[in-house]
Amino acid sequence: xxxxxxxxxxxxxxxxxxxxxxxxxxxxxxxxxxxxxxxxxxxxxxxxxxxxxxxxxxxxxxxxxxxxxxxxxxxxxxxxxxxxxxxxxxxxxxxxxxxxxxxxxxxxxxxxxxxxxxxxxxxxxxxxxxxxxxxxxxxxxxxxxxxxxxxxxxxxxxxxxxxxxxxxxxxxxxxxxxxxxxxxxxxxxxxxxxxxxxxxxxxxxxxxxxxxxxxxxxxxxxxxxxxxxxxxxxxxxxxxxxxxxxxxxxxxxxxxxxxxxxxxxxxxxxxxxxxxxxxxxxxxxxxxxxxxxxxxxxxxxxxxxxxxxxxxxxxxxxxx
Amino acid sequence: xxxxxxxxxxxxxxxxxxxxxxxxxxxxxxxxxxxxxxxxxxxxxxxxxxxxxxxxxxxxxxxxxxxxxxxxxxxxxxxxxxxxxxxxxxxxxxxxxxxxxxxxxxxxxxxxxxxxxxxxxxxxxxxxxxxxxxxxxxxxxxxxxxxxxxxxxxxxxxxxxxxxxxxxxxxxxxxxxxxxxxxxxxxxxxxxxxxxxxxxxxxxxxxxxxxxxxxxxxxxxxxxxxxxxxxxxxxxxxxxxxxxxxxxxxxxxxxxxxxxxxxxxxxxxxxxxxxxxxxxxxxxxxxxxxxxxxxxxxxxxxxxxxxxxxxxxxxxxxxx
Numbered sequence: 146x147x148x149x150x151x152x153x154x155x156x157x158x159x160x161x162x163x164x165x166x167x168x169x170x171x172x173x174x175x176x177x178x179x180x181x182x183x184x185x186x187x188x189x190x191x192x193x194x195x196x197x198x199x200x201x202x203x204x205x206x207x208x209x210x211x212x213x214x215x216x217x218x219x220x221x222x223x224x225x226x227x228x229x230x231x232x233x234x235x236x237x238x239x240x241x242x243x244x245x246x247x248x249x250x251x252x253x254x255x256x257x258x259x260x261x262x263x264x265x266x267x268x269x270x271x272x273x274x275x276x277x278x279x280x281x282x283x284x285x286x287x288x289x290x291x292x293x294x295x296x297x298x299x300x301x302x303x304x305x306x307x308x309x310x311x312x313x314x315x316x317x318x319x320x321x322x323x324x325x326x327x328x329x330x331x332x333x334x335x336x337x338x339x340x341x342x343x344x345x346x347x348x349x350x351x352x353x354x355x356x357x358x359x360x361x362x363x364x365x366x367x368x369x370x371x372x373x374x375x376x377x378x379x380x381x382x383x384x385x386x387x388x389x390x391x392x393x394x395x396x397x398x399x400x401x402x403x404x405x406x407x408x409x410x411x412x413x414x415x416x417x418x419x420x421x422x423x424x425x426x427x428x429x430x431x432x433x434x435x436x437x438x439x440x441x442x443x444x445x446x447x448x449x450x451x452x453x454x455x456x457x458x459x460x461x462x463x464x465x
Numbered sequence: 466x467x468x469x470x471x472x473x474x475x476x477x478x479x480x481x482x483x484x485x486x487x488x489x490x491x492x493x494x495x496x497x498x499x500x501x502x503x504x505x506x507x508x509x510x511x512x513x514x515x516x517x518x519x520x521x522x523x524x525x526x527x528x529x530x531x532x533x534x535x536x537x538x539x540x541x542x543x544x545x546x547x548x549x550x551x552x553x554x555x556x557x558x559x560x561x562x563x564x565x566x567x568x569x570x571x572x573x574x575x576x577x578x579x580x581x582x583x584x585x586x587x588x589x590x591x592x593x594x595x596x597x598x599x600x601x602x603x604x605x606x607x608x609x610x611x612x613x614x615x616x617x618x619x620x621x622x623x624x625x626x627x628x629x630x631x632x633x634x635x636x637x638x639x640x641x642x643x644x645x646x647x648x649x650x651x652x653x654x655x656x657x658x659x660x661x662x663x664x665x666x667x668x669x670x671x672x673x674x675x676x677x678x679x680x681x682x683x684x685x686x687x688x689x690x691x692x693x694x695x696x697x698x699x700x701x702x703x704x705x706x707x708x709x710x711x712x713x714x715x716x717x718x719x720x721x722x723x724x725x726x727x728x729x730x731x732x733x734x735x736x737x738x739x740x741x742x743x744x745x746x747x748x749x750x751x752x753x754x755x756x757x758x759x760x761x762x763x764x765x766x767x768x769x770x771x772x773x774x775x776x777x778x779x780x781x782x783x784x785x
Contacts, residue, residue, distance in 0.1 A: 157751075159512045163505065164744045170501045177497050181490045185483065192479045424484045431477075 158366070165363060175242035179234060182421075189424070190231075200227045202430035203423050210414040214407070218293055219336040226254040232420040235265070243268035243278075245416050256293065258286040264340055266412050269352035270359065275345050278409040281305060283340040293335035297325055297404040301341030304402055308346050319402055326404070342408025344400075478686075485683065495562035499554060502741075509744070510551075520547045522750035523743045530734040534727070538613055539656040546574035552740040555585070563588035563598075565736050576613065578606040584660055586732050589672035590679065591665050598729040599664040601625060605657065613655035617645055617724040621661030624722055628666050639722055646724070662728025664720075 193199045201224045207215070215223070229250040236244045246265045251257075262285060266278040282301035285294075292298070303318045400406040419426065513519045521544045527535070535543070549570040556564045566585045571577075582605060586598040602621035605614075612618070624638045720726040739746065 153516070156512060156516050160509075160516075160744050160747070163509050163512065166505050166508075167502070167741070167744075170498070170505065173501060174494060174498055178490070178494055181493060182487070185486050185490065188486075189480075189483050192476060192483065196473070196476050421487070424480050424487075427480070 162363065162366065172242060175234075176237070179237055179242060193423075194229070196427075199423075199427055200230055201225075202434075203419065203426040206426040206430045206433075208414060208418055211411055211419060214334070214336045214339065214411060216293075216333075216335055222254060222256050222293070226251045226256075228252050230420075232416045241268050245412075247412065247415055247420075255288065256291045257288060262340065264342075264412070266409070266416075267349075267352075269345070269347040269349075270355040271345050271347040272351060272355055273345070275347070277344070278412060279344040279347050280342050280408065280412070282343060282404075285337065285340060293337050294341065294404070295325070295329070295333060295335075297322070297329075297338050298341045300325065301338075301343065301404045305343060322402055322404070338405040339408055339411055341404035342406075342412075343403055344409055482683065482686065492562060495554075496557070499557050499562060513743075514549070516747075519743075519747055520550055521545075522754075523739065523746040526746040526750045526753075528734060528738055531731055531739060534654070534656045534659070534731060536613075536653075536655055542574060542576050542613070546571045546576075548572050550740075552736045561588045565732075567732065567735055567740075575608065576611045577608060582660065584662075584732070586729070586736075587669070587672075589665070589667040589669075590675040591667040592671060592675055593665070595665050595667070597664070598732060599667050600662050600728060600732070602663060602724075603660040605660060613657050614661065614724070615645065615649070615653060615655075617642070617649075617658050618661045620645065621658075621663065621724045625663060642722055642724070658725040659728055659731055661724035662726075662732075663723055664729055 204215075204223050204227060205220075227249065231248045233246045233248065234242050234244065235246050236242070244265075244267045246263055248261060248263045250261050251259065262283060264280060264283050266280050268277065269279050270276050282298065282305050284302050285292075285298055287293075300318060300322050304316075304322060307316050307318055405411075524535075524543050524547060525540075547569065549568075551568045553566045553568065554562050554564065555566050556562070564585075564587045566583055568581060568583045570581050571579065582603060584600060584603050586600050588597065589599050590596050602618065602625050604622050605612075605618055607613075620638060620642050624636075624642060627636050627638055725731075
């Protein structure tokens, strides 16, 4: 064994600690950002509320991470009925700035009865070493024959109740869900399944406990104490930085029964891109609409090409 | 004309002002971030310097925005010789946090004589309503027959000298550059052309003047004064939010003679992603290397598939 081999695991632990420190700075920055932007968002709200179709136009320009999940019917519904939306960091000022709620307000429409649909995301720490966003399924009161999720949303809710009741193993609902997912095509995967996303099942208590343990280990390590690491080791004792193999198993297991596996990433794309950058997306949409009406739709192909060119073009005001 | 039609242009201006306010908050946040992370970066530096191949491994995991420009020979050079790199916000603490310098340190190699190559980016405001990063070509002392840019970098430097000397029109260098670019294939477009990127030609004086004018107009508008807008209007008097048509012309003109048109975006990807997230990219690279040595290379296809799955998988610790 060379000198390098001996030292590298220690280096890896040091790198992890430094990365943790960077993450904590990010959280701190989110708090500062919240304070600096609160009034500005309120001001934006006022102006936006006077512009008809502001949000539908923003959603039309949604970035790929979001847009790829929006099917034709979803787009129709959003274009015709999305009145308003907001992202709220509901645990602030004292709690975790990484938790947030996305609220959608809809006008009367042919699909559902709801006027307001809210989806909450909690930033949680799990015993399985997971940290990230988890959620609970939200039900939508679909009008008869109009359920765009083809029953998946309702099933997600039932599965969640099973979990809360401690039912494990292959429950009837799990078997039913796998069958429904099997028969789903890409086109039938409505964006509204997003409201069924759950992610890892981690209670508030579990999260609090794990966060406390991790913090204690961290402090001990900083003080130079020998720490018996309770998690983060493979069976063979290797220090496996991110436990990637286990992750894959977890992923298989945790998202197998999720009606919208990429839910956390879509939520982040909404909260950290679509929502803060809404004015820019709206401007893009307005320009495009103006260009199209100038062209009288005669130059569709040229329009597409312009769009491609834009991607190569250094953006004028790219958000830092 | 309906009531809506009368009010919308005013709304648009208000939206632009709000967006400007958000942008100023972003700049302020960059200052706060700089203060909160300075010591942490110094600490990271110390640990990194003890890990052989840290930076080559990070670059191997570079995100697509960067990676798509790295050709085979570039990758070989980076893997064998990149010793160190850094990003410095050189106008701080008092100046603009959006300007930065990227420094690369190389060990002795078969391609060039330089031990250190530095590329500076200045955040500037142009009379043409452009705001963003501009740069100056950096020369590399290639060893005989080893110029990966096939003369483009040298030509970029000469073109820049022409611009500084006020030479306009179709100079000999411009004609030569167009011919070289015409004959270049994707594979021959070395990443090292990045060092030749210039972007809009905007002097420090021009930038200062424009910034001052914009700020004065902004203040006047906030105080409710009628402002004669000096820029940002089409010939036909339409308020065209981002002047998109003009942009396209500008783009054609400004980047036609650039040896690396996407330079600003690549620079941002380095400064805002690769550099701050270096530990995560390194960890990914180390895991991948470990997995590959476990597999003995026998299961290449499976490895690829795992990678694809990762993309769908909600990231464990996604940077906020």
